[in-house]
Amino acid sequence: MADLFSMKNRVVLLTGASRGLGRDMALCLAEAGATVLCAGRVVKDLEATAKAIARKKGKAHVVPLDITDDVAASATVAALIRKHRRIDVLVNNAGVIHRENIVDTATQDFRKVIETDLIGQFVLSREVGRHMLARQYGRIVNISSVLAVLGRASVAGYVSAKHGLTGLTKNLATEFGPYVTANAIAPGYIRTELNVPLQKNKDFNALLEQRTAAQRWGKPDDLRGALLLLASDAGAYITGHTLVIDGGMSTILA
Numbered sequence: 001m002a003d004l005f006s007m008k009n010r011v012v013l014l015t016g017a018s019r020g021l022g023r024d025m026a027l028c029l030a031e032a033g034a035t036v037l038c039a040g041r042v043v044k045d046l047e048a049t050a051k052a053i054a055r056k057k058g059k060a061h062v063v064p065l066d067i068t069d070d071v072a073a074s075a076t077v078a079a080l081i082r083k084h085r086r087i088d089v090l091v092n093n094a095g096v097i098h099r100e101n102i103v104d105t106a107t108q109d110f111r112k113v114i115e116t117d118l119i120g121q122f123v124l125s126r127e128v129g130r131h132m133l134a135r136q137y138g139r140i141v142n143i144s145s146v147l148a149v150l151g152r153a154s155v156a157g158y159v160s161a162k163h164g165l166t167g168l169t170k171n172l173a174t175e176f177g178p179y180v181t182a183n184a185i186a187p188g189y190i191r192t193e194l195n196v197p198l199q200k201n202k203d204f205n206a207l208l209e210q211r212t213a214a215q216r217w218g219k220p221d222d223l224r225g226a227l228l229l230l231a232s233d234a235g236a237y238i239t240g241h242t243l244v245i246d247g248g249m250s251t252i253l254a
């Protein structure tokens, strides 16, 4: 049964591998047998992830990449395919958030979130997708958010990008079938650098405990099962889907 979820001999391009959810995903995929191409902007942090993987006898490479630079994204994907011969799995995990009410948000701040959390995913899916289509194999996993399902004050760019990612995921599935699947994981609240202000906010902590059946924050490894499902052969007939993993937050009103 473990073979169904195995990542042995798979080459995975994972963005935002330097910290938070991406770092845990990198470790998980490597433990399952994948060679993980760890992409992000800060090389030193990517090297720390790659070293942690190497310490556990896994395989990882550092890939310096700003996903908002589409010329660099295209050149990087081409170089990775030349070097590693293939990319079997793309995990679009990198993301940013901007916290400010709509009336105070500058256009450039809104645009930066859309560029990082939606356009970057489009560009990488297009570049890696061409190669996957030619090879007749591929798995694309977009890391979305419970804010692809719910709205929330002060994060309009993020909510817009993540709702957009649901649509992009459906269209990738539509255009890339039958051999390439595209799905999204929509996590609830998981302690990382992205949400430090919320971790310190008493009212938010009370709301989170009340609104989740699990009555707690998520942990990065709560996503491991879903990630392996959607990245491996186990997910062959799942495509276009956004899988919400939020401890029940989006099902509970109060």
Ligand SMILES: NC(=O)c1ccc[n+]([C@@H]2O[C@H](COP(=O)([O-])OP(=O)(O)OC[C@H]3O[C@@H](n4cnc5c(N)ncnc54)[C@H](OP(=O)(O)O)[C@@H]3O)[C@@H](O)[C@H]2O)c1
Residues within 6 Å of the ligand: 015, 016, 017, 018, 019, 020, 021, 022, 039, 040, 041, 042, 045, 065, 066, 067, 068, 093, 094, 095, 096, 116, 143, 144, 145, 146, 186, 187, 188, 189, 190, 191, 192, 193, 194, 195
């Ligand atoms: N934590 C949560 O509760 C939560 C909930 C729902 C969804 N998510 C989603 O999960 C993903 C990861 O979030 P996280 O909580 O792990 O955040 P995080 O700790 O802030 O990590 C974000 C990662 O994205 C990378 N990144 C940001 N901008 C980039 C760019 N332009 N090019 C390349 N890499 C970039 C960062 O690396 P560098 O800065 O070094 O480039 C970092 O590795 C995001 O898509 C986020 O929306 C998180």
